[in-house]
Amino acid sequence: MKKVLCVxxxxxxxxxxxxxxxxxxxxxxxxxxxxSKGASDGLPAxxxxxxxxxxxNAKGGIKGKPVTVIYEDSKDSPQDAVNxxxxxxxxDKVQVVIGPMTSGEVLAVAPIAQAGKIVVITPxxxxxxxxxxxxxxxxxxxxxxxxxxxxxxxxxxxxxxTKVAILYSNExxxxxxxxxxxxxxxxxxxxxxxxxxFMVGDRDFSSQLxxxxxxxxxxxxxxxxxxxTAPVISQARKMGITEQxxxxxxxxxxxxIELAGKAAEGHVNASEYNENLATPTNKKFKDxxxxxxxxxxxxxxxxxxxAITYDMARLVAKGIETKGNTPDGIRAYLDTxxxxxxxxxxxxxxxxxxxxxxxxxxxxxKNGKYVKAQ
Amino acid sequence: MLIQQLVNGLVxxxxxxLVALGYTMIYGILGIxxxxxxxxxxxxxxxxxxxxxxxxxxxxxxxxxxxxxCVVGVILERFAFRPLRGTHPLIPLISxxxxxxxxxxxxxxxxxxxxxxxxxxxxxxxxxxxxxxxTDLQLIIVGVSFGLMVILTLFVNxxxxxxxxxxxxxxxxxxxxxxxxxxxxYVLTFLLGSALSGAAGILMAVYYNATSPTMGLxxxxxxxSAAILGGVGSIPGAIIGGxxxxxxxxxxxxxxxxxxxxxxxxxALVLVLIIRPRGILGSRK
Numbered sequence: 001m002k003k004v005l006c007v008x009x010x011x012x013x014x015x016x017x018x019x020x021x022x023x024x025x026x027x028x029x030x031x032x033x034x035x036s037k038g039a040s041d042g043l044p045a046x047x048x049x050x051x052x053x054x055x056x057n058a059k060g061g062i063k064g065k066p067v068t069v070i071y072e073d074s075k076d077s078p079q080d081a082v083n084x085x086x087x088x089x090x091x092d093k094v095q096v097v098i099g100p101m102t103s104g105e106v107l108a109v110a111p112i113a114q115a116g117k118i119v120v121i122t123p124x125x126x127x128x129x130x131x132x133x134x135x136x137x138x139x140x141x142x143x144x145x146x147x148x149x150x151x152x153x154x155x156x157x158x159x160x161x162t163k164v165a166i167l168y169s170n171e172x173x174x175x176x177x178x179x180x181x182x183x184x185x186x187x188x189x190x191x192x193x194x195x196x197x198f199m200v201g202d203r204d205f206s207s208q209l210x211x212x213x214x215x216x217x218x219x220x221x222x223x224x225x226x227x228x229t230a231p232v233i234s235q236a237r238k239m240g241i242t243e244q245x246x247x248x249x250x251x252x253x254x255x256x257i258e259l260a261g262k263a264a265e266g267h268v269n270a271s272e273y274n275e276n277l278a279t280p281t282n283k284k285f286k287d288x289x290x291x292x293x294x295x296x297x298x299x300x301x302x303x304x305x306x307a308i309t310y311d312m313a314r315l316v317a318k319g320i321e322t323k324g325n326t327p328d329g330i331r332a333y334l335d336t337x338x339x340x341x342x343x344x345x346x347x348x349x350x351x352x353x354x355x356x357x358x359x360x361x362x363x364x365x366k367n368g369k370y371v372k373a374q
Numbered sequence: 375m376l377i378q379q380l381v382n383g384l385v386x387x388x389x390x391x392l393v394a395l396g397y398t399m400i401y402g403i404l405g406i407x408x409x410x411x412x413x414x415x416x417x418x419x420x421x422x423x424x425x426x427x428x429x430x431x432x433x434x435x436x437x438x439x440x441x442x443x444c445v446v447g448v449i450l451e452r453f454a455f456r457p458l459r460g461t462h463p464l465i466p467l468i469s470x471x472x473x474x475x476x477x478x479x480x481x482x483x484x485x486x487x488x489x490x491x492x493x494x495x496x497x498x499x500x501x502x503x504x505x506x507x508x509t510d511l512q513l514i515i516v517g518v519s520f521g522l523m524v525i526l527t528l529f530v531n532x533x534x535x536x537x538x539x540x541x542x543x544x545x546x547x548x549x550x551x552x553x554x555x556x557x558x559x560y561v562l563t564f565l566l567g568s569a570l571s572g573a574a575g576i577l578m579a580v581y582y583n584a585t586s587p588t589m590g591l592x593x594x595x596x597x598x599s600a601a602i603l604g605g606v607g608s609i610p611g612a613i614i615g616g617x618x619x620x621x622x623x624x625x626x627x628x629x630x631x632x633x634x635x636x637x638x639x640x641x642a643l644v645l646v647l648i649i650r651p652r653g654i655l656g657s658r659k
Contacts, residue, residue: 037487039487040488170633196632197632197633198632198633199633199635199636201588202635203578203582203584203589204386204582204635206382206385206386206624207379207382207623207624207627207628207632207635208627208632210375210378210379210382210628211375211628211632213378213507214375214378227489227584230489230491230583230584231489231582231583231584234491234583235581235582235583237497238497238498238509238511238581238583239500239507239509240500240507240509255488258491259489259490259491259583259584260491260583261491261495261583262495262496262497263497300488
């Protein structure tokens with residue numbers, strides 16, 4: 001009996017090893033993404049990293065060693081992001097983490113990353129505060145003020161906006177956008193005539209929209225997440241508000257058009273990525289991504305997020321290859337890289353470790369598709 | 375602006391009233407608060423949205439939505455409430471809360487966490503009445519809600535089965551002695567209450583254009599508040615309670631702060647409970 005027990009225990013032990021074992025000489029990269037809440041952004045981001053890793057490993061990995069990415073879920077909470085980060089650095093001993101995706105999570109993780117000297121690259125955190133978070137914290141997208149500058153300029157020059165109404169999401173992101181865009185519009189001499197807010201999870205916006213419909217304006221700006229911004233625009237159109245609408249990155253998603261339907265027509269928003277960028281790298285990435293979309297029709301897809309993480313994963317791999325798999329090696333590479341051939345543009349990093357690319361793209365919805373407006 | 379907000383309030387209020395009717399009927403007859411009413415509302419919305427997406431037939435979708443709400447309601451009556459009849463009133467209450475959590479988790483599993491849009495994309499025509507914009511959709515919502523309320527009132531007061539409901543609500547033992555099938559009456563009450571909530575769910579799925587597994591939570595709470603506000607157990611009370619609640623939250627949202635819109639509905643509830651604990655039309659029991 002004892003023998004049987006011993007053997008079965010041994011079997012279980014071996015079996016478990018087989019599951020968790022990552023070969024010691026594999027190159028491990030950590031990723032903290034929005035995999036449960038906010039999965040409509042996080043799952044595409046994961047696909048972007050997967051495409052990059054598949055390409056690298058198909059070419060024999062980095063100096064003969066295959067790359068493995070360990071994914072953790074941030075559950076949209078700074079605490080969980082910190083826990084995931086601790087796990088990745090202490091148990092998996094990663095030297096670099098791609099993520100977290102929201103600014104709040106990045107700012108929570110940053111002090112620990114600084115203390116432990118681990119490189120963190122956020123693909124989508126747009127808060128200006130991340131620029132001052134420390135020399136190990138990098139960013140793969142434009143700051144929110146770059147987005148504000150581009151969108152307000154576009155509003156003035158192309159949309160000929162003279163008066164703005166803002167309906168913002170009442171949480172740090174939406175509030176920050178409200179303050180920032182009000183400032184930028186003000187600098188261009190465009191007054192914000194009314195600013196109303198809604199709560200995350202609200203589905204009835206009639207009282208705010210009624211107030212807005214009484215005001216005289218020619219642009220309705222709706223910063224927030226698409227779970228609210230899509231029903232907002234659809235209710236606004238049903239209430240007879242016909243003015244031009246504008247949103248931030250979050251609205252750049254097939255799900256937005258799906259939820260808002262016809263109401264999305266003409267909607268203007270900013271994006272980090274232009275699908276039609278004519279480079280061989282982009283064509284390859286696009287084909288690969290749409291192959292995945294086709295084979296997993298039920299998974300949320302959003303090529304913009306995949307594009308950013310695809311670039312970041314390739315940058316990290318290149319850094320490890322040229323300067324070694326240490327945080328300071330990766331930093332040395334990122335600080336000096338010039339015009340990296342990314343799918344989101346030609347990439348470099350500035351003194352505050354924010355990505356520098358060709359700027360912000362602006363898209364307009366036409367016939368249920370995002371069409372590049374600038 | 376004032377009239378416009380009043381119109382908005384009446385539209386959502388009439389839907390709250392439908393949910394409140396479900397609460398009030400079930401309370402009137404069984405003496406329990408069915409906290410899963412919001413989930414029945416959600417299943418009604420999903421039934422309609424999924425059927426419409428699959429077939430494109432609006433009539434069929436409405437039928438499917440109301441039937442799925444009814445099925446959920448009757449199953450609840452059979453498995454969550456009937457076995458607990460005659461126990462301490464707190465026990466069915468806990469059972470109802472459990473059923474509510476179970477149903478919303480089930481919906482999360484079946485339908486996924488993402489919002490769905492209503493598959494019928496249209497921009498309703500709007501009319502201007504004394505400077506107030508009223509859309510066809512708003513008219514339809516209010517019209518359908520009041521139509522259902524009238525039908526319910528007529529049914530309860532004029533038909534045999536309706537009178538049976540009133541009789542069981544007054545005294546279930548006496549009703550049984552006079553030959554009324556009490557079990558059947560319970561099922562009928564759940565059927566009616568669920569159908570109304572299901573209809574409310576469908577109306578809101580069109581109006582808000584966002585159907586999700588958690589959509590029933592707030593309307594459920596507001597329907598409950600509306601039922602208490604109007605005097606629980608009273609059918610006209612539930613209707614008045616719903617309308618008052620809808621108008622109160624829209625006025626608060628418009629003139630005080632839109633960020634605290636939901637709070638105003640509940641402040642109205644607390645005020646009524648302090649000033650008139652039995653509700654607007656509640657009877658002294």
